[in-house]
Amino acid sequence: xxxxxxxxxxxxxxxxxxxxxxxxxxxxxxxxxxxxxxxxxxxxxxxxxxxxxxxxxxxxxxxxxxxxxxxxxxxxxxxxxxxxxxxxxxxxxxxxxxxxxxxxxxxxxxxxxxxxxxxxxxxxxxxxxxxxxxxxxxxxxxxxxxxxxxxxxxxxxxxxxxxxxxxxxxxxxxxxxxxxxxxxxxxxxxxxxxxxxxxxxxxxxxxxxxxxxxxxxxxxxxxxxxxxxxxxxxxxxxxxxxxxxxxxxxxxxxxxxxxxxxxxxxxxxxxxxxxxxxxxxxxxxxxxxxxxxxxxxxxxxxxxxxxxxxxxxxxxxxxxxxxxxxxxxxxxxxxxxxxxxxxxxxxxxxxxxxxxxxxxxxxxxxxxxxxxxxxxxxxxxx
Amino acid sequence: xxxxxxxxxxxxxxxxxxxxxxxxxxxxxxxxxxxxxxxxxxxxxxxxxxxxxxxxxxxxxxxxxxxxxxxxxxxxxxxxxxxxxxxxxxxxxxxxxxxxxxxxxxxxxxxxxxxxxxxxxxxxxxxxxxxxxxxxxxxxxxxxxxxxxxxxxxxxxxxxxxxxxxxxxxxxxxxxxxxxxxxxxxxxxxxxxxxxxxxxxxxxxxxxxxxxxxxxxxxxxxxxxxxxxxxxxxxxxxxxxxxxxxxxxxxxxxxxxxxxxxxxxxxxxxxxxxxxxxxxxxxxxxxxxxxxxxxxxxxxxxxxxxxxxxxxxxxxxxxxxxxxxxxxxxxxxxxxxxxxxxxxxxxxxxxxxxxxxxxxxxxxxxxxxxxxxxxxxxxxxx
Numbered sequence: 120x121x122x123x124x125x126x127x128x129x130x131x132x133x134x135x136x137x138x139x140x141x142x143x144x145x146x147x148x149x150x151x152x153x154x155x156x157x158x159x160x161x162x163x164x165x166x167x168x169x170x171x172x173x174x175x176x177x178x179x180x181x182x183x184x185x186x187x188x189x190x191x192x193x194x195x196x197x198x199x200x201x202x203x204x205x206x207x208x209x210x211x212x213x214x215x216x217x218x219x220x221x222x223x224x225x226x227x228x229x230x231x232x233x234x235x236x237x238x239x240x241x242x243x244x245x246x247x248x249x250x251x252x253x254x255x256x257x258x259x260x261x262x263x264x265x266x267x268x269x270x271x272x273x274x275x276x277x278x279x280x281x282x283x284x285x286x287x288x289x290x291x292x293x294x295x296x297x298x299x300x301x302x303x304x305x306x307x308x309x310x311x312x313x314x315x316x317x318x319x320x321x322x323x324x325x326x327x328x329x330x331x332x333x334x335x336x337x338x339x340x341x342x343x344x345x346x347x348x349x350x351x352x353x354x355x356x357x358x359x360x361x362x363x364x365x366x367x368x369x370x371x372x373x374x375x376x377x378x379x380x381x382x383x384x385x386x387x388x389x390x391x392x393x394x395x396x397x398x399x400x401x402x403x404x405x406x407x408x409x410x411x412x413x414x415x416x417x418x419x420x421x422x423x424x425x426x427x428x429x430x431x432x433x434x435x436x437x438x439x440x441x442x443x444x445x446x447x448x449x450x451x452x453x454x455x456x457x458x459x460x461x462x463x464x465x466x467x468x469x470x471x472x473x474x475x476x477x478x479x480x481x482x483x484x485x486x487x488x489x490x491x492x493x494x495x496x497x498x499x500x501x
Numbered sequence: 502x503x504x505x506x507x508x509x510x511x512x513x514x515x516x517x518x519x520x521x522x523x524x525x526x527x528x529x530x531x532x533x534x535x536x537x538x539x540x541x542x543x544x545x546x547x548x549x550x551x552x553x554x555x556x557x558x559x560x561x562x563x564x565x566x567x568x569x570x571x572x573x574x575x576x577x578x579x580x581x582x583x584x585x586x587x588x589x590x591x592x593x594x595x596x597x598x599x600x601x602x603x604x605x606x607x608x609x610x611x612x613x614x615x616x617x618x619x620x621x622x623x624x625x626x627x628x629x630x631x632x633x634x635x636x637x638x639x640x641x642x643x644x645x646x647x648x649x650x651x652x653x654x655x656x657x658x659x660x661x662x663x664x665x666x667x668x669x670x671x672x673x674x675x676x677x678x679x680x681x682x683x684x685x686x687x688x689x690x691x692x693x694x695x696x697x698x699x700x701x702x703x704x705x706x707x708x709x710x711x712x713x714x715x716x717x718x719x720x721x722x723x724x725x726x727x728x729x730x731x732x733x734x735x736x737x738x739x740x741x742x743x744x745x746x747x748x749x750x751x752x753x754x755x756x757x758x759x760x761x762x763x764x765x766x767x768x769x770x771x772x773x774x775x776x777x778x779x780x781x782x783x784x785x786x787x788x789x790x791x792x793x794x795x796x797x798x799x800x801x802x803x804x805x806x807x808x809x810x811x812x813x814x815x816x817x818x819x820x821x822x823x824x825x826x827x828x829x830x831x832x833x834x835x836x837x838x839x840x841x842x843x844x845x846x847x848x849x850x851x852x853x854x855x856x857x858x859x860x861x862x863x864x865x866x867x868x869x870x871x872x873x874x875x876x877x878x879x880x881x882x883x
Contacts, residue, residue, distance in 0.1 A: 124527065131528045131746060142747055143525030145506065146513045146697050148824050179563045179699050180722065183742040187722045218721040309743060315528050317561050317699045317745035337719070339600040340562070340569045360565040361691060363699035364513060365524055365747075442530050 122440030127471050129259045129417035129444055130287050131309035131316050132461035134369070135376055138314055141369040149364055155356035157371050162350065164374035165320055168312075168382055169289065169304055171296035175322040176346045179363040182286035182307030185319030187215050188341035189253070189282050189303050193327065194221045195335035199248040201226065201279070203234040203270075205411070207260035207448045208284060212253040219336050224249070230261045230450060231419070233411030236269040243277050250330060251280045257288030260447045262409040262419030262456060264292060271299035280327045286310060290377060291389045291416040291460040302327040311385075311416070313376070313461040314369040323347075389415040392459040392468050395498035399472040402494035403479065403486055408454045416460040419446075421453065423484060428452050431478050439474040465499045504822030509853050511641045511799035511826055512669050513691035513698050514843035516751070517758060520696055523751040531746055537738035539753050544732065546756035547702055550694075550764055551671065551686055553678035557704040558728045561745040564668035564689030565593065567701030570723035571635070571664050571685050572597045575709065577717035581630040583608065583661070585616040585652075587793070589642035589830045590666060594635040601718050606631070612643045612832060613801070615793030618651040625659050632712060633662045639670035642829045644791040644801030644838060646674060653681035662709045668692060672759060673771045673798040673842040684709040693767075693798070695758070695843040696751040705729075771797040774841040774850050777880035781854040784876035785861065785868055790836045798842040801828075803835065805866060810834050813860050821856040847881045 126133045134142075147153050158177075165175045178184055194200060194216065202212040204227040213223045226242060228234055234254060243249055252274050254265050267283055274281040280302035285294050289304070290311025296304050302324040309316035323331070323343060331343055339345075342359075349357040377385065393415030397407055400420045408419035422428035428445065432455055436442045446454040457471055472491045479486045508515045516524075529536050540559075547557045560566055576582060576598065584594040586609040595605045608624060610616055616636060625631055634656050636647050649665055656663040662684035667676050671686070672693025678686050684706040691698035705713070705725060713725055721727075724741075731739040759767065775797030779789055782802050790801035804810035810827065814837055818824045828836040839853055854873045861868045 126528065126530060128530050131530060131743065134528050139525045139527065143521045145521065146508065146516050146691070148508060148510050148513060148826075149698075150826075151818075151824065179561070180566070181561045181742045181744070184562070184722045215721045218724070219719040307743070309528070309746075315745065315747035316531075316743045317748060337601040339572075339597045340566045340723075342600070360563045361513065361689070361698045362563070363697065363745075363748075364691075365697035366699060366745075436533075442533065444530075444532075 125441045125467060125470060127458045127463065127467060128442055129456055129458035129460065130307065132313060132458060133463065134313055134315060135373070135462045138369050138372045138376070141372045142315065142365055144368060146364055149358065149362050154364065157367055158356040158362070161367055161370050161374065164378065168374065168377060169296045169322050170294065170298065171304070171322045173296065173322045173324045174347055174351050175320060176343060176350055177362070177367070178319045178341065178346065179317065180319040181316060182305065182319050183211065184341065185305040185307065185321050186211060186284060188319070188321055188343065189305055190215045190219055190221070191336040191338040191341055192331045192343045193251050193280065193282065193303070193334050194219065195333070196220050198250050199224065199246055200251045200253065201239065201242055201249050202253045203239050205232060205234050205255065205261060205263050205265070206230050206258040208258055209255045212284070231263065231408045231410050233263050234265055236266055236273055239270055240273045243273065243279060249279050251282055253282045254284070256283050256285040256294055257292055257414040257416045259287045259417060262414050262417045264412045264414040266412065267294065267301060268299045271301050275300040280330055287460065288414070288416055290385065292414060293386050296322060308366060308370065311461050312370065313373045314366060317363050317366050318370065389460060391499055392463060392465070393418060395468050395495040396457055396459055396472070398498045399491035399495035403476065403491040408450070418457045418459065419454050420457070422455060426479065426482050426484050428455055430482065431455060434478040434481060435474045439477065441471055441474050443471070468495055468499065507823045507849060507852060509840045509845065509849060510824055511692070511838055511840035511842065512689065514695060514840060515845065516695055516697060517755070517844045519758070520751050520754045523754045524697065524747055526750055528746055531740065531744050536746065539749055540738040540744070543749055543752050543756065546760065550756065550759060551678045551704050552676065552680065553686070553704045555678065555704045555706045556729055556733050557702060558725060558732055559744070559749070560701045560723065560728065561699065562701040563698060564687065564701050566723065567687040567689065567703050568593060568666060569597050570701070570703055570725065571687055572601055572603065573718040573720040573723055574713045574725045575633050575662065575664065575685070575716050576601065576603045577715070578602050580632050581606065581628055582633045582635065583621065583624055583631050584635045585621050587614060587616050587637065587643060587645050587647070588612055588640035590640055591637045594666070613645065613790045613792050615645050616647055618648055618655055621652055622655045625655065625661060631661050633664055635664045636666070638665050638667040638676055639674055639796040639798045641669045641799060644796050644799045646794045646796040648794065649676065649683060650681045653683050657682040662712055669798055669842065670796070672767065674796060675768050678704060690748060690752065693843050694752065695755045696748060699745055699748050700752065771842060773881055774845060775800060777850050777877040778839055778841055778854070780880045781873035781877035785858065785873040790832070800839045800841065801836045802839070804837060808861065808864050808866050810837055812864065813837060816860040816863060817856045821859065823853055823856050825853070850877055850881065
């Protein structure tokens, strides 16, 4: 039986055909008017999507490289920083800081829960030396969203800067950088922005630049200053070293698609897909893992008693063509995750629910075929 | 008049059509058997092309990221290191080291000259504390090749490791990593390997791993240990964070093409293209800039008296479709460079020579039309 390949992981996500086509275009040199036009368009487009007027830079790197850039450009040895983590990627902030000799105050909630803005407020009040707070917009490992707006209002009242890993949230769920007073936003390519992995993007507020000016951690490749000088200050749309030309050409096309649909319409689409997926899983008697603030970019579901999670994942992928994601770290084997972000629509959600119904049934788990589908359809059609 | 676009810069270089086509393929998830097969093939292929049995790692980054990885994985604060530079990219070693608080002993020759292996030997003898020597295989900014083989034999007798920036030489000119006792080789994607920019590759000898074990500079994103653990040690063909899937798929195809032609045949092709380009330029009465060991990857030529270098470059690009490169740093405006590496053949060289002849003539420079072409053809046909 033919089943088309569908990628429903929380990144990399499917790349739209016209964006793929850009990946097959002849390469252009980066010190040409032709490339500068691409880079200029990309940076302007990113600022609109990020909802920011702040400097926005692009690095040839995975999202983790963008995170490292925030640590090395903002911190000095001995700094007090606060990491508010609710999963694997939140913990990465602490791990990167530690690798650079900065011990973070690590506030971590039970996985599946969201960080509590009040706790951040309390900790900031208790330690006025904190220079930066690091959080995650959409925690890919658990499917939880942070309340960035509330946290933004809290941090803005202090001298600390707020740094948000929006790698897998940007372009999928609301992120109003300037309105929410977010100083630094880190974004990856292969999620809501719908291009292949390999680009990290960072936007930097005036408050963050002021901190960056006195930050003493060593940096070269990820230096914001070097990159800003080439890309922004000298108005040359240049880069300090060879940029990822093909990915940037793809990003230009992807930005065009995002703006054609409209960022608010995209948020709404994701909100519907998230709600439909959660309704479907609950209708099947499954338990959602994210009991805090579930993210509309990815839904995490507990593997029910009597079901082999690994086998479920493999059946859905290898028999039915749909790649989901398993659990990471402490929830490995205990949850599975359905990515519905980026280039995903109602029928992708419906297909994933149908495949999960079948795969559960094949393992003898009691499922009323179509019950999840009906629940999903009610949300999607409503 | 139609002139096809030809990219004859020393990187990015033209990407072959079947490699471009891979850039338009649907994205696959990186934690799948399908992707692991790609990564396994790529790493094995790179080792054959690098002529090494050493661990070989791939990072989502520009070549400069690969260079930074060598500094941060091999050095500790206060280390004595030796940089032997003959241009802009050689100087980059010193600049990266400096950014990380390591002051290099900086040996730099006049641009256009090659570094002298005897001088390296002398300096190593004078300072036995030197832990690492950094050089450049093919210095893109000047078109000079280093005598890596001789330097390798010298450094191997000491306790220092030899690190070679082979970013724009690998896959174009001879580089026998193990035979020449090179400990660390850094390679970029967009040169001899014929794929779009965005990947950095590093191979690491046992001697280099021993130094890396005691190196104290901070690192996370560029940690060799983390990458080696995922990619090699656990035999999972995994990566510590999302790899650049599309570029790796393109690299797999590019490796196939390289092995189809054969690496020694490729070296020979480049040797011929280099010799033909130099012969043509000299036949036109132009002076070569690289009077040391000219690299067969790129030819640098002095802009003659009475000729406007910027105008020459623009005429060749905008009128005749062939993108060359200008000069960088201290030789900006004084030289132009013809890249003939990667996916380049006899007729590309012939076309570039013809376009340069015409553009020179248009500026009133005395040229006997066809004289450069005849000289090039004699070498290519010989």
